[in-house]
Amino acid sequence: MEEKKISKSVLKRLPGYLAYLKNMPEDAPTHISATALANALGMGEVQVRKDLAMVSDGGRPKIGYQREALINDIEQFLGYDNTTDAVLIGAGKLGQALMGYKGFDEYGLNILAAFDAHPKQSRTEEGKPIYPISKLSQFCRSHKVLMGIITVPAEGAQEVANQLIAGGIKAIWTFAPAHLDVPPGILVQYENMATSLAVLSVHLQAQIKEEKDTKK
Amino acid sequence: MEEKKISKSVLKRLPGYLAYLKNMPEDAPTHISATALANALGMGEVQVRKDLAMVSDGGRPKIGYQREALINDIEQFLGYDNTTDAVLIGAGKLGQALMGYKGFDEYGLNILAAFDAHPKQSRTEEGKPIYPISKLSQFCRSHKVLMGIITVPAEGAQEVANQLIAGGIKAIWTFAPAHLDVPPGILVQYENMATSLAVLSVHLQAQIKEEKDTKK
DNA sequence: TAGATTGTTAATCGATTAACAATC
DNA sequence: TAGATTGTTAATCGATTAACAATC
Numbered sequence: 001m002e003e004k005k006i007s008k009s010v011l012k013r014l015p016g017y018l019a020y021l022k023n024m025p026e027d028a029p030t031h032i033s034a035t036a037l038a039n040a041l042g043m044g045e046v047q048v049r050k051d052l053a054m055v056s057d058g059g060r061p062k063i064g065y066q067r068e069a070l071i072n073d074i075e076q077f078l079g080y081d082n083t084t085d086a087v088l089i090g091a092g093k094l095g096q097a098l099m100g101y102k103g104f105d106e107y108g109l110n111i112l113a114a115f116d117a118h119p120k121q122s123r124t125e126e127g128k129p130i131y132p133i134s135k136l137s138q139f140c141r142s143h144k145v146l147m148g149i150i151t152v153p154a155e156g157a158q159e160v161a162n163q164l165i166a167g168g169i170k171a172i173w174t175f176a177p178a179h180l181d182v183p184p185g186i187l188v189q190y191e192n193m194a195t196s197l198a199v200l201s202v203h204l205q206a207q208i209k210e211e212k213d214t215k216k
Numbered sequence: 217m218e219e220k221k222i223s224k225s226v227l228k229r230l231p232g233y234l235a236y237l238k239n240m241p242e243d244a245p246t247h248i249s250a251t252a253l254a255n256a257l258g259m260g261e262v263q264v265r266k267d268l269a270m271v272s273d274g275g276r277p278k279i280g281y282q283r284e285a286l287i288n289d290i291e292q293f294l295g296y297d298n299t300t301d302a303v304l305i306g307a308g309k310l311g312q313a314l315m316g317y318k319g320f321d322e323y324g325l326n327i328l329a330a331f332d333a334h335p336k337q338s339r340t341e342e343g344k345p346i347y348p349i350s351k352l353s354q355f356c357r358s359h360k361v362l363m364g365i366i367t368v369p370a371e372g373a374q375e376v377a378n379q380l381i382a383g384g385i386k387a388i389w390t391f392a393p394a395h396l397d398v399p400p401g402i403l404v405q406y407e408n409m410a411t412s413l414a415v416l417s418v419h420l421q422a423q424i425k426e427e428k429d430t431k432k
Numbered sequence: 433t434a435g436a437t438t439g440t441t442a443a444t445c446g447a448t449t450a451a452c453a454a455t456c
Numbered sequence: 457t458a459g460a461t462t463g464t465t466a467a468t469c470g471a472t473t474a475a476c477a478a479t480c
Binding site: 249250251261265266269274275276277278279280281 | 435436437438439440
């Protein structure tokens with residue numbers, strides 16, 4: 001594994017490989033080829049090989065990549081071996097669903113606490129604290145939190161982002177359908193359901209139209 | 217608006233424009249320039265102009281695009297003026313959060329019912345029915361549902377997808393971190409939280425490393 | 433008219449795919 | 457050795473950006 005700069009497209013495909021590899025049964029062969037991976041995930045084999053070359057120190061011709069090692073390499077590359085503390089803002093349904101999601105520790109993500117403008121309880125079902133939003137910046141500073149997860153309605157998102165940044169956060173994961181203005185150096189990752197819906201909707205429109213045309 | 221084939225990249229940016237335009241205050245000017253839009257969303261103005269050219273029949277030099285008309289053009293292009301019936305499978309926390317999200321009708325999305333392997337209630341909080349998963353295919357067929365939303369754990373996702381396809385569905389929106397094998401013609405849109413987390417995690421790793429290096 | 437803004441045509445950039453040599 | 461598979465180098469493709477002419 002050489003320290004090349006990785007492109008975002010490659011980066012986004014890595015979790016797919018990782019999930020597949022981790023889900024393989026215990027009794028599966030210890031090695032797997034890029035070809036096999038590509039087929040399983042419906043991708044081109046050259047692409048898979050090139051992607052893996054970015055994170056792994058190589059497979060062996062005729063044999064493939066050692067599965068355990070590959071899993072480790074990807075996890076290390078993605079930083080899943082270090083835990084990241086995060087806060088979540090907006091303890092509505094979506095927020096609570098995320099707070100309760102067990103799978104995040106696989107990604108090294110640890111949500112410390114939730115914040116809400118008007119907390120209805122003082123703890124989530126899982127027992128994590130819910131604080132009023134006024135404590136947000138201070139909490140981030142004192143706990144050295146680097147990541148904020150925004151699950152408030154669109155109108156409130158920018159204000160929350162401002163407070164997160166004031167608290168010293170470096171990355172924001174937002175589920176609010178709103179563009180966020182942030183200073184350089186802060187990463188905003190939009191979990192954009194509207195984008196997905198657009199892709200789906202256009203596909204369906206085309207399907208419906210096609211069907212009509214066929215019937216004519 | 218000429219009937220050109222649109223690229224996925226353009227398509228994915230359209231919802232951003234739409235949301236911004238719809239959120240503009242009532243008393244804002246009736247026209248808006250691509251330049252203004254680009255600045256507001258932190259994008260290149262040429263890109264915005266080119267994107268808009270795909271869906272709109274044109275702005276006027278010096279004046280820009282008529283906001284109302286533009287909103288309409290984008291909505292029509294994305295098919296948000298036609299409602300799409302959908303079913304959701306997996307009435308867990310995330311599923312319930314999505315069932316309760318009011319904003320979907322803006323996108324023309326109408327979730328008819330939820331399905332679950334072991335329904336705990338017969339209706340969601342909003343009063344939509346929750347059926348056992350055994351009724352899934354039949355329901356899709358009889359209601360001519362074209363879209364399925366999967367919010368079950370990864371292990372169950374492929375089986376649910378199979379049943380959706382058996383029910384005649386044409387598009388799948390899945391929140392399960394699992395690759396789905398589907399026949400050609402069926403669109404799978406992955407709402408891939410793992411992907412987002414990877415991008416965030418790598419950014420934070422770099423931040424942390426940078427900070428260390430600076431302190432040295 | 434002058435200048436802001438549009439739309440188009442050409443140039444650049446990056447990512448994917450194809451071809452091929454290396455190797456176990 | 458032969459063949460599967462790797463990694464690399466070159467070719468293609470698509471998307472973004474830059475340059476510029478058109479227009480209100």
